[in-house]
Amino acid sequence: MNIVNRLTIRHLKENKKRTSVTIVGVIISVAMITAVATLSLSFMDLLQREHIKNEGEWHVLYKGVNDEQLSAVEADEQTEKVILSEDLGYAELDNSRNQNKPYLFVRAFNSSGFDQFPVELSEGRFPEASDEIVLSDHIADNAQVYYEIGDELTIDVGERQLTNEESSEAIGQSYSLRKTDQGLEEELIKTAEESYTITGFIERPTWEPVWAPGYTVLTAMDEETIDGNNRVDAYVVMDKVTRSVYDDAQQLADDNHIALFEFNNELLRYYGVTNSDGLVQRLYYISGLIIAVIIVGSVALIYNAFAISVSERSRHLGMLASVGATRRQKMNSVLFEGAVIGLISLPVGMLAGLLGIGTTFWFINSLLESALDLTEGLRVVVTPMLILISAVISLVTIFISAYLPARKASKISAIEAIRQTADVKLTKKKVKTPKIVRKLFGIEAEVALKNLKRNKRRYQITVFSLVISIVLFLSVSFFTSSLERSVALSQQGVTYDIEVYINESNRDIEEQLTASITSFPEVTESNTMQWLSAHSLVTEENLGEMTEEWAEEDPSMLYDGKFPYNADVYSLDDEALAEYAAEVGADPAVLHNETVPAGILVDMVSYYDYESEVYVESQVIKKETGNSITLSHFDWGTGEPTEETDVTIAALTDQLPMGANSGHETGLILFVSEDVFNSWLDTYAPGGPQTEVYLRSSDPLKTEEDINDMNSAHLSVYNLYRHRQQEEQMMTIISVFIYGFIVLITAISIANIFNTISTSLSLRKREFAMLKSVGMAPGAFTKMMNFESLFYGIKALLYGIPISIAVMYMMHHILMDAVRYSFSLPWLELLYVIIAVFVIVSASMMYAMSKIKKENIIDSLKQENI
Structure with missing residues (x-):
């Protein structure tokens, strides 16, 4: 081992506090990378075993x-x-x-x-x-x-x-x-x-x-x-x-x-294998983006520790240069420090990641067994490839984090390092501050801003840490909400356990069957709907997003300038209609007027587009409350609409009552009262309407058996409980781990900010002691630090929020290949971030200041290192 490396190790030992902080930071980063990689494999393993347990193993x-x-x-x-x-x-x-x-x-x-x-x-x-x-x-x-x-x-x-x-x-x-x-x-x-x-x-x-x-x-x-x-x-x-x-x-x-x-596509998908190249590509994009976010956060965490180390060691490196150390030797000194820290942190971090994810599984498995009724539990799956990938990613992360400060260290001249002028530039232009700062916040704020400008490198590291934390939190939370919305679109309308079709034209028998079905003890909620089918011709200015595109591409689809829509008309009983009207803001009295019929129209629908193999959320029609639509029979032989009826729109909504399924881009869904519906039967459903009963049950399988035991040839029962339960279980599991990941990201980000700010302020002890020595009062000192906190927060938000929006839009653009819906900002999460940034910065400042206030001015002025 050469003399420079021996001096590096000696320096690490003498600065135990800073070395410990750096090692802990690297351990946290390695643990996070290992935990995420293990979580992915373990989660896929759970899905494989659960599917095999329920459906059998074959490919x-x-x-x-x-x-x-x-x-x-x-x-x-x-x-x-x-x-x-x-x-x-x-x-x-x-x-x-x-x-x-x-x-x-x-x-x-x-x-x-x-x-x-x-x-x-x-x-x-x-x-x-x-x-x-x-x-x-x-x-x-x-x-x-x-x-x-x-x-x-x-x-x-x-x-x-x-x-x-x-x-x-x-x-x-x-x-x-x-x-x-x-x-x-x-x-x-x-x-x-x-x-x-x-x-x-x-x-x-x-x-x-x-x-x-x-x-x-x-x-x-x-x-x-x-x-x-x-x-x-x-x-x-x-x-x-x-x-x-x-x-x-x-x-x-x-x-x-x-x-x-x-x-067995479902099981193969749990192995990460699919015959859909588009799906594989989307998975790679999303996975790559998430891994990139993790690596950037890890680099930021470790980089800050090395950057602060280089800033602190600048005089030490200058002394080495003055006795003949070359630029390469100075650079290798920092890289060697990274290698030593990595050698200690890598095995400890990987072990900590595995133990942490194992402990998490131990707690989570009880939830999976009791709440989700899963027969299999999560187990830690470790493969040689996982260890190798985690190690390589961690080593690359450590190398990048150490390389940038190492290059900076190699360029420091001996005179600059010994005088410590590399980070402090005292030109009039660089430290000039706007006059409005003193007017608004006082001379303390001006001094604070000049200090920040003089020590630009240090404050940039702190702002960078805050920006990375903002981007990490908003990106992961947006991905979570997007995933939930995607699943919600694929499940929209399936809010019930059992669907029963009643095929009976006799109204009395139909009512008896409905009463019997809804009276079973396990039934907790029911909704009975009748429906009939009609048509509606919609003018070009009222066409929805998709139909408007189709009409522009192929004008022959229009009939006298109008686009033919299907229209499913549902009736709700008085109680169900009153509840639904209250949810969507419609007047129930208007809905019961047979002379001027009115209904609640669904103007936003979600559906699966089989041609493009994606879920789509789209506006089906452009109308306003109080407008009307025209229902009719459409004779496809003559091409003429018949039996036209104008219906007033009492409310527009994207909400659906239990059992109603979302429509499609050329389908209108209208909900009316029983009275209005019955008045249309002879016109639109001379053969009688279709009656459907939707049930929620505390025991769907028992309810299904009870209905079958009625031995009625008029009933057809479809139990959607099993499929929906599997989807909900999967979404719950995914949400648990993604929210856990958000908590981990947030904790690491907070630790990163605390470490950066507290260490940065510790390096400024001599500066603060000098200000106090020339008469700065404790109140003025506190005011100066409060302004710095405000400046850090505003600066970080000005950079962090636009970058986060760009990352979120990239995620949305990738997900648009699988699920189509409009991009919207997560306003609540943005508010949380704004509040959290100022709280965390203020808390970090208060923590660091509480230690600085205890320092003796003379000792601080004489102090060279932490």
């Missing part, structure tokens, strides 16, 4: 393969495991109490199927031969048909086929029982008689649709029967999940003439 499905094709799939080098499945068909379940579920659905698995798919054995054992079977507990619970282990079950297995269509294609579990008032619209075509011995019972599979007409029963597959005629489905678990899975599967299917295959 590619090859449908209807014969024995030769199966051999090729098994021999493929990418294949780790193959699960074979065959849907043998349906059989009638005698004495079933559930008329909507009259069948057994028989599926065969090979031995891997029982391991890879989420099949929970509640009693007995799994079948080991093709003449053994396990039954679902749901048969006893729901159909009230009872069997025992060891019973013999003989059934006629066949296919379901629709009776009112020419196609003879069989229908499966995804299709509910087809029936009308006149009876079933399907029949069971029996193909074979099968006899099984019951070996056990399983819990109702999570992959069985709630509307499925058959209770799942499972048997073992006889693989010897697979040939050119008897085909099976092959679910493949890949050896390594990479982006090439799509090309490899396509190539395998082409080479072996496999006509049908599909991917």
